[in-house]
Amino acid sequence: MILRVSTPAAGRRPAVLVAAVLAALLGLTACTGSGGGGQTAQGETAPPGQSAKVAVEPAEGAGDIAPRDPVSVTVSDGTIAEIALTNPEGEQVEGELSEDRSSWTIGEPLGYGKTYTWSGSAEGTDGTTVPIEGTFTTVTPSATSGVKSNVGDDNTYGVAMPIALTFDAPVEDRAAVEKALHVETDPEIEGSWAWLDQGRAVHWRPKEYWRPHTEVSVRAELYGVHLGGGVYGDNDLTVAFSIGREQIVRADTQEHRMAVYRDGEQVGDYPASFGLESDPGRVTRSGIHVVMSKHPTYFMNNPGYGYEDFEVQWAVRISNNGEFTHSAPWSVADQGNRNVSHGCINLAPADAKAYFDSALQGDPVEITGSSEPLQPRDGLYHDWIYSWEEWRSMSALNG
Known part of the structure; x- marks a missing residue:
């Protein structure tokens, strides 16, 4: 006996497929639930936004801050919308805002004996605004001491020439001074600082005579550095010079x-x-x-x-x-x-x-x-x- 299997007419297949797709969509909708309440695709609730948290350095109301001490604002759970640090005359201090706007860092030394004021705002991830505010005061030195150099810009010297930096008065914290001094040479050469004249002068010389035609640059970043005993540096100093023939x-x-x-x-x-x-x-x-x-x-x-x-x-x-x-x-x-x-x-x-x-x-x-x-x-x-x-x-x- 021959069995015959009947097949649906061609025009009925789309209806069957549409029914299957609708069933699948209904099933998916049943799994994900209704769309309200900030839920994620997996059904988890999205965390609520946070209010911005602002941290200033130095702390609010701090005093005796040295002109080169760290000064910054950092924001978590948000970004800096606007910011300014001003001196008593209303002049803004130079600074740099990070690319993600989460921090601002000072870009220049401050003055002595001045009160500085923060202003601005930060925006949290919840969209709310938080003020940036506060004040701090820099140190008033008992005295300041300037520094001068024996070498001058664009001059040429012999191979035994030392670099001599002389202060207005003997220096107590000599280590702090040396950390603020930088000598760069091309080509590189070994050298060292040494204190002379009962601490009133510090000299740099190479281990051996300079190599002829060496290029030398000196940076003394001494403004704002505590030299000891309440005395602070009065000025910075930079100089670039050359060594001539031997x-x-x-x-x-x-x-x-x-x-x-x-x-x-x-x-x-x-x-x-x-x-x-x-x-x-x-x-x-x-x-x-x-x-x-x-x-x-x-x-x-x-x-x-x-x-x-x-x-x-x-x-x-x-x-x-x-x-x-x-x-x-x-x-x-x-x-x-x-x-x-x-x-x-x-x-x-x-x-x-x-x-x-x-x-x-x-x-x-x-x-x-x-x-x-x-x-x-x-x-x-x-x-x-x-x-x-x-x-x-x-x-x-x-x-």
Whole structure:
């Protein structure tokens, strides 16, 4: 027997399919429930919005805030709508708002002894507005101390030139000062700060002479820094300078000669007369001196030895104790033979002029052979009398 299976007519299939789709949709609707009440696709209730929470630093009403202390506003559960920090004169302080508008950070140091006021608002995730408000007061120093530099912008110096920062008064918190000092060099070179002049000056020198043609930049971010004892920094300081060619003088008091080397080659060798050795007050000091200044004409004064306003030509100062190289036509016969000066290096006029023309502030003058060494009491610059280990130990951060 043959069984016949009947099939629905073609025109009835769409009705069956529509019924199935409707059933599925009704079933889905039954699973998700009705659409009110902030529920998620999984049926969970969405968390309600939050009111913005504002945190200010320093705290409301804080006092004795240093001009460089952290100052900021941070908002959680919301964003900063508007913000300003103003000084007593109504001027706004510079600052930076983060990309997500959740924080604002100060962008400049504050003034001394001033009350600063916050204003503005934050908007929470619930859409409500919360004020940003409050005040704080900066410290009033017992005194301020300024700082100045021995090197100047765009100048060129010799390979022994130290960086010397001098303060108006001795510094108590020397570590705080060093943390605010920055030296950058190209190429990089090892160096360190050291405190001199009973804490009134801090010098930076490389471990060895500078490499010729080094580029140097110095930043002293000292305004607002507590220097100790209620004294605060009065100013910042920045300077950029260059190191020139290498020129080194090597002078031997026993050989009575002064030789000049430039970039490793000898370019001068002059007969000289140094300080009279029988008088400790006139002996030329042994050690590494540094060229400090040059004067086509200079008037020497030493009342203790009976002369004032004594005129010399082509004078190059190499220490603060009265040591120069200069023209000395009166001692030409002694130059190369005997030491008769009052501590200076006497040269013939033509030799003195030749050296004067070549000398650069910061050039080293290495003197050997005398009975008296260069010492701190001889003044600037005696930086190179110390070994590298001694120099580093004179840093407040390394000592």
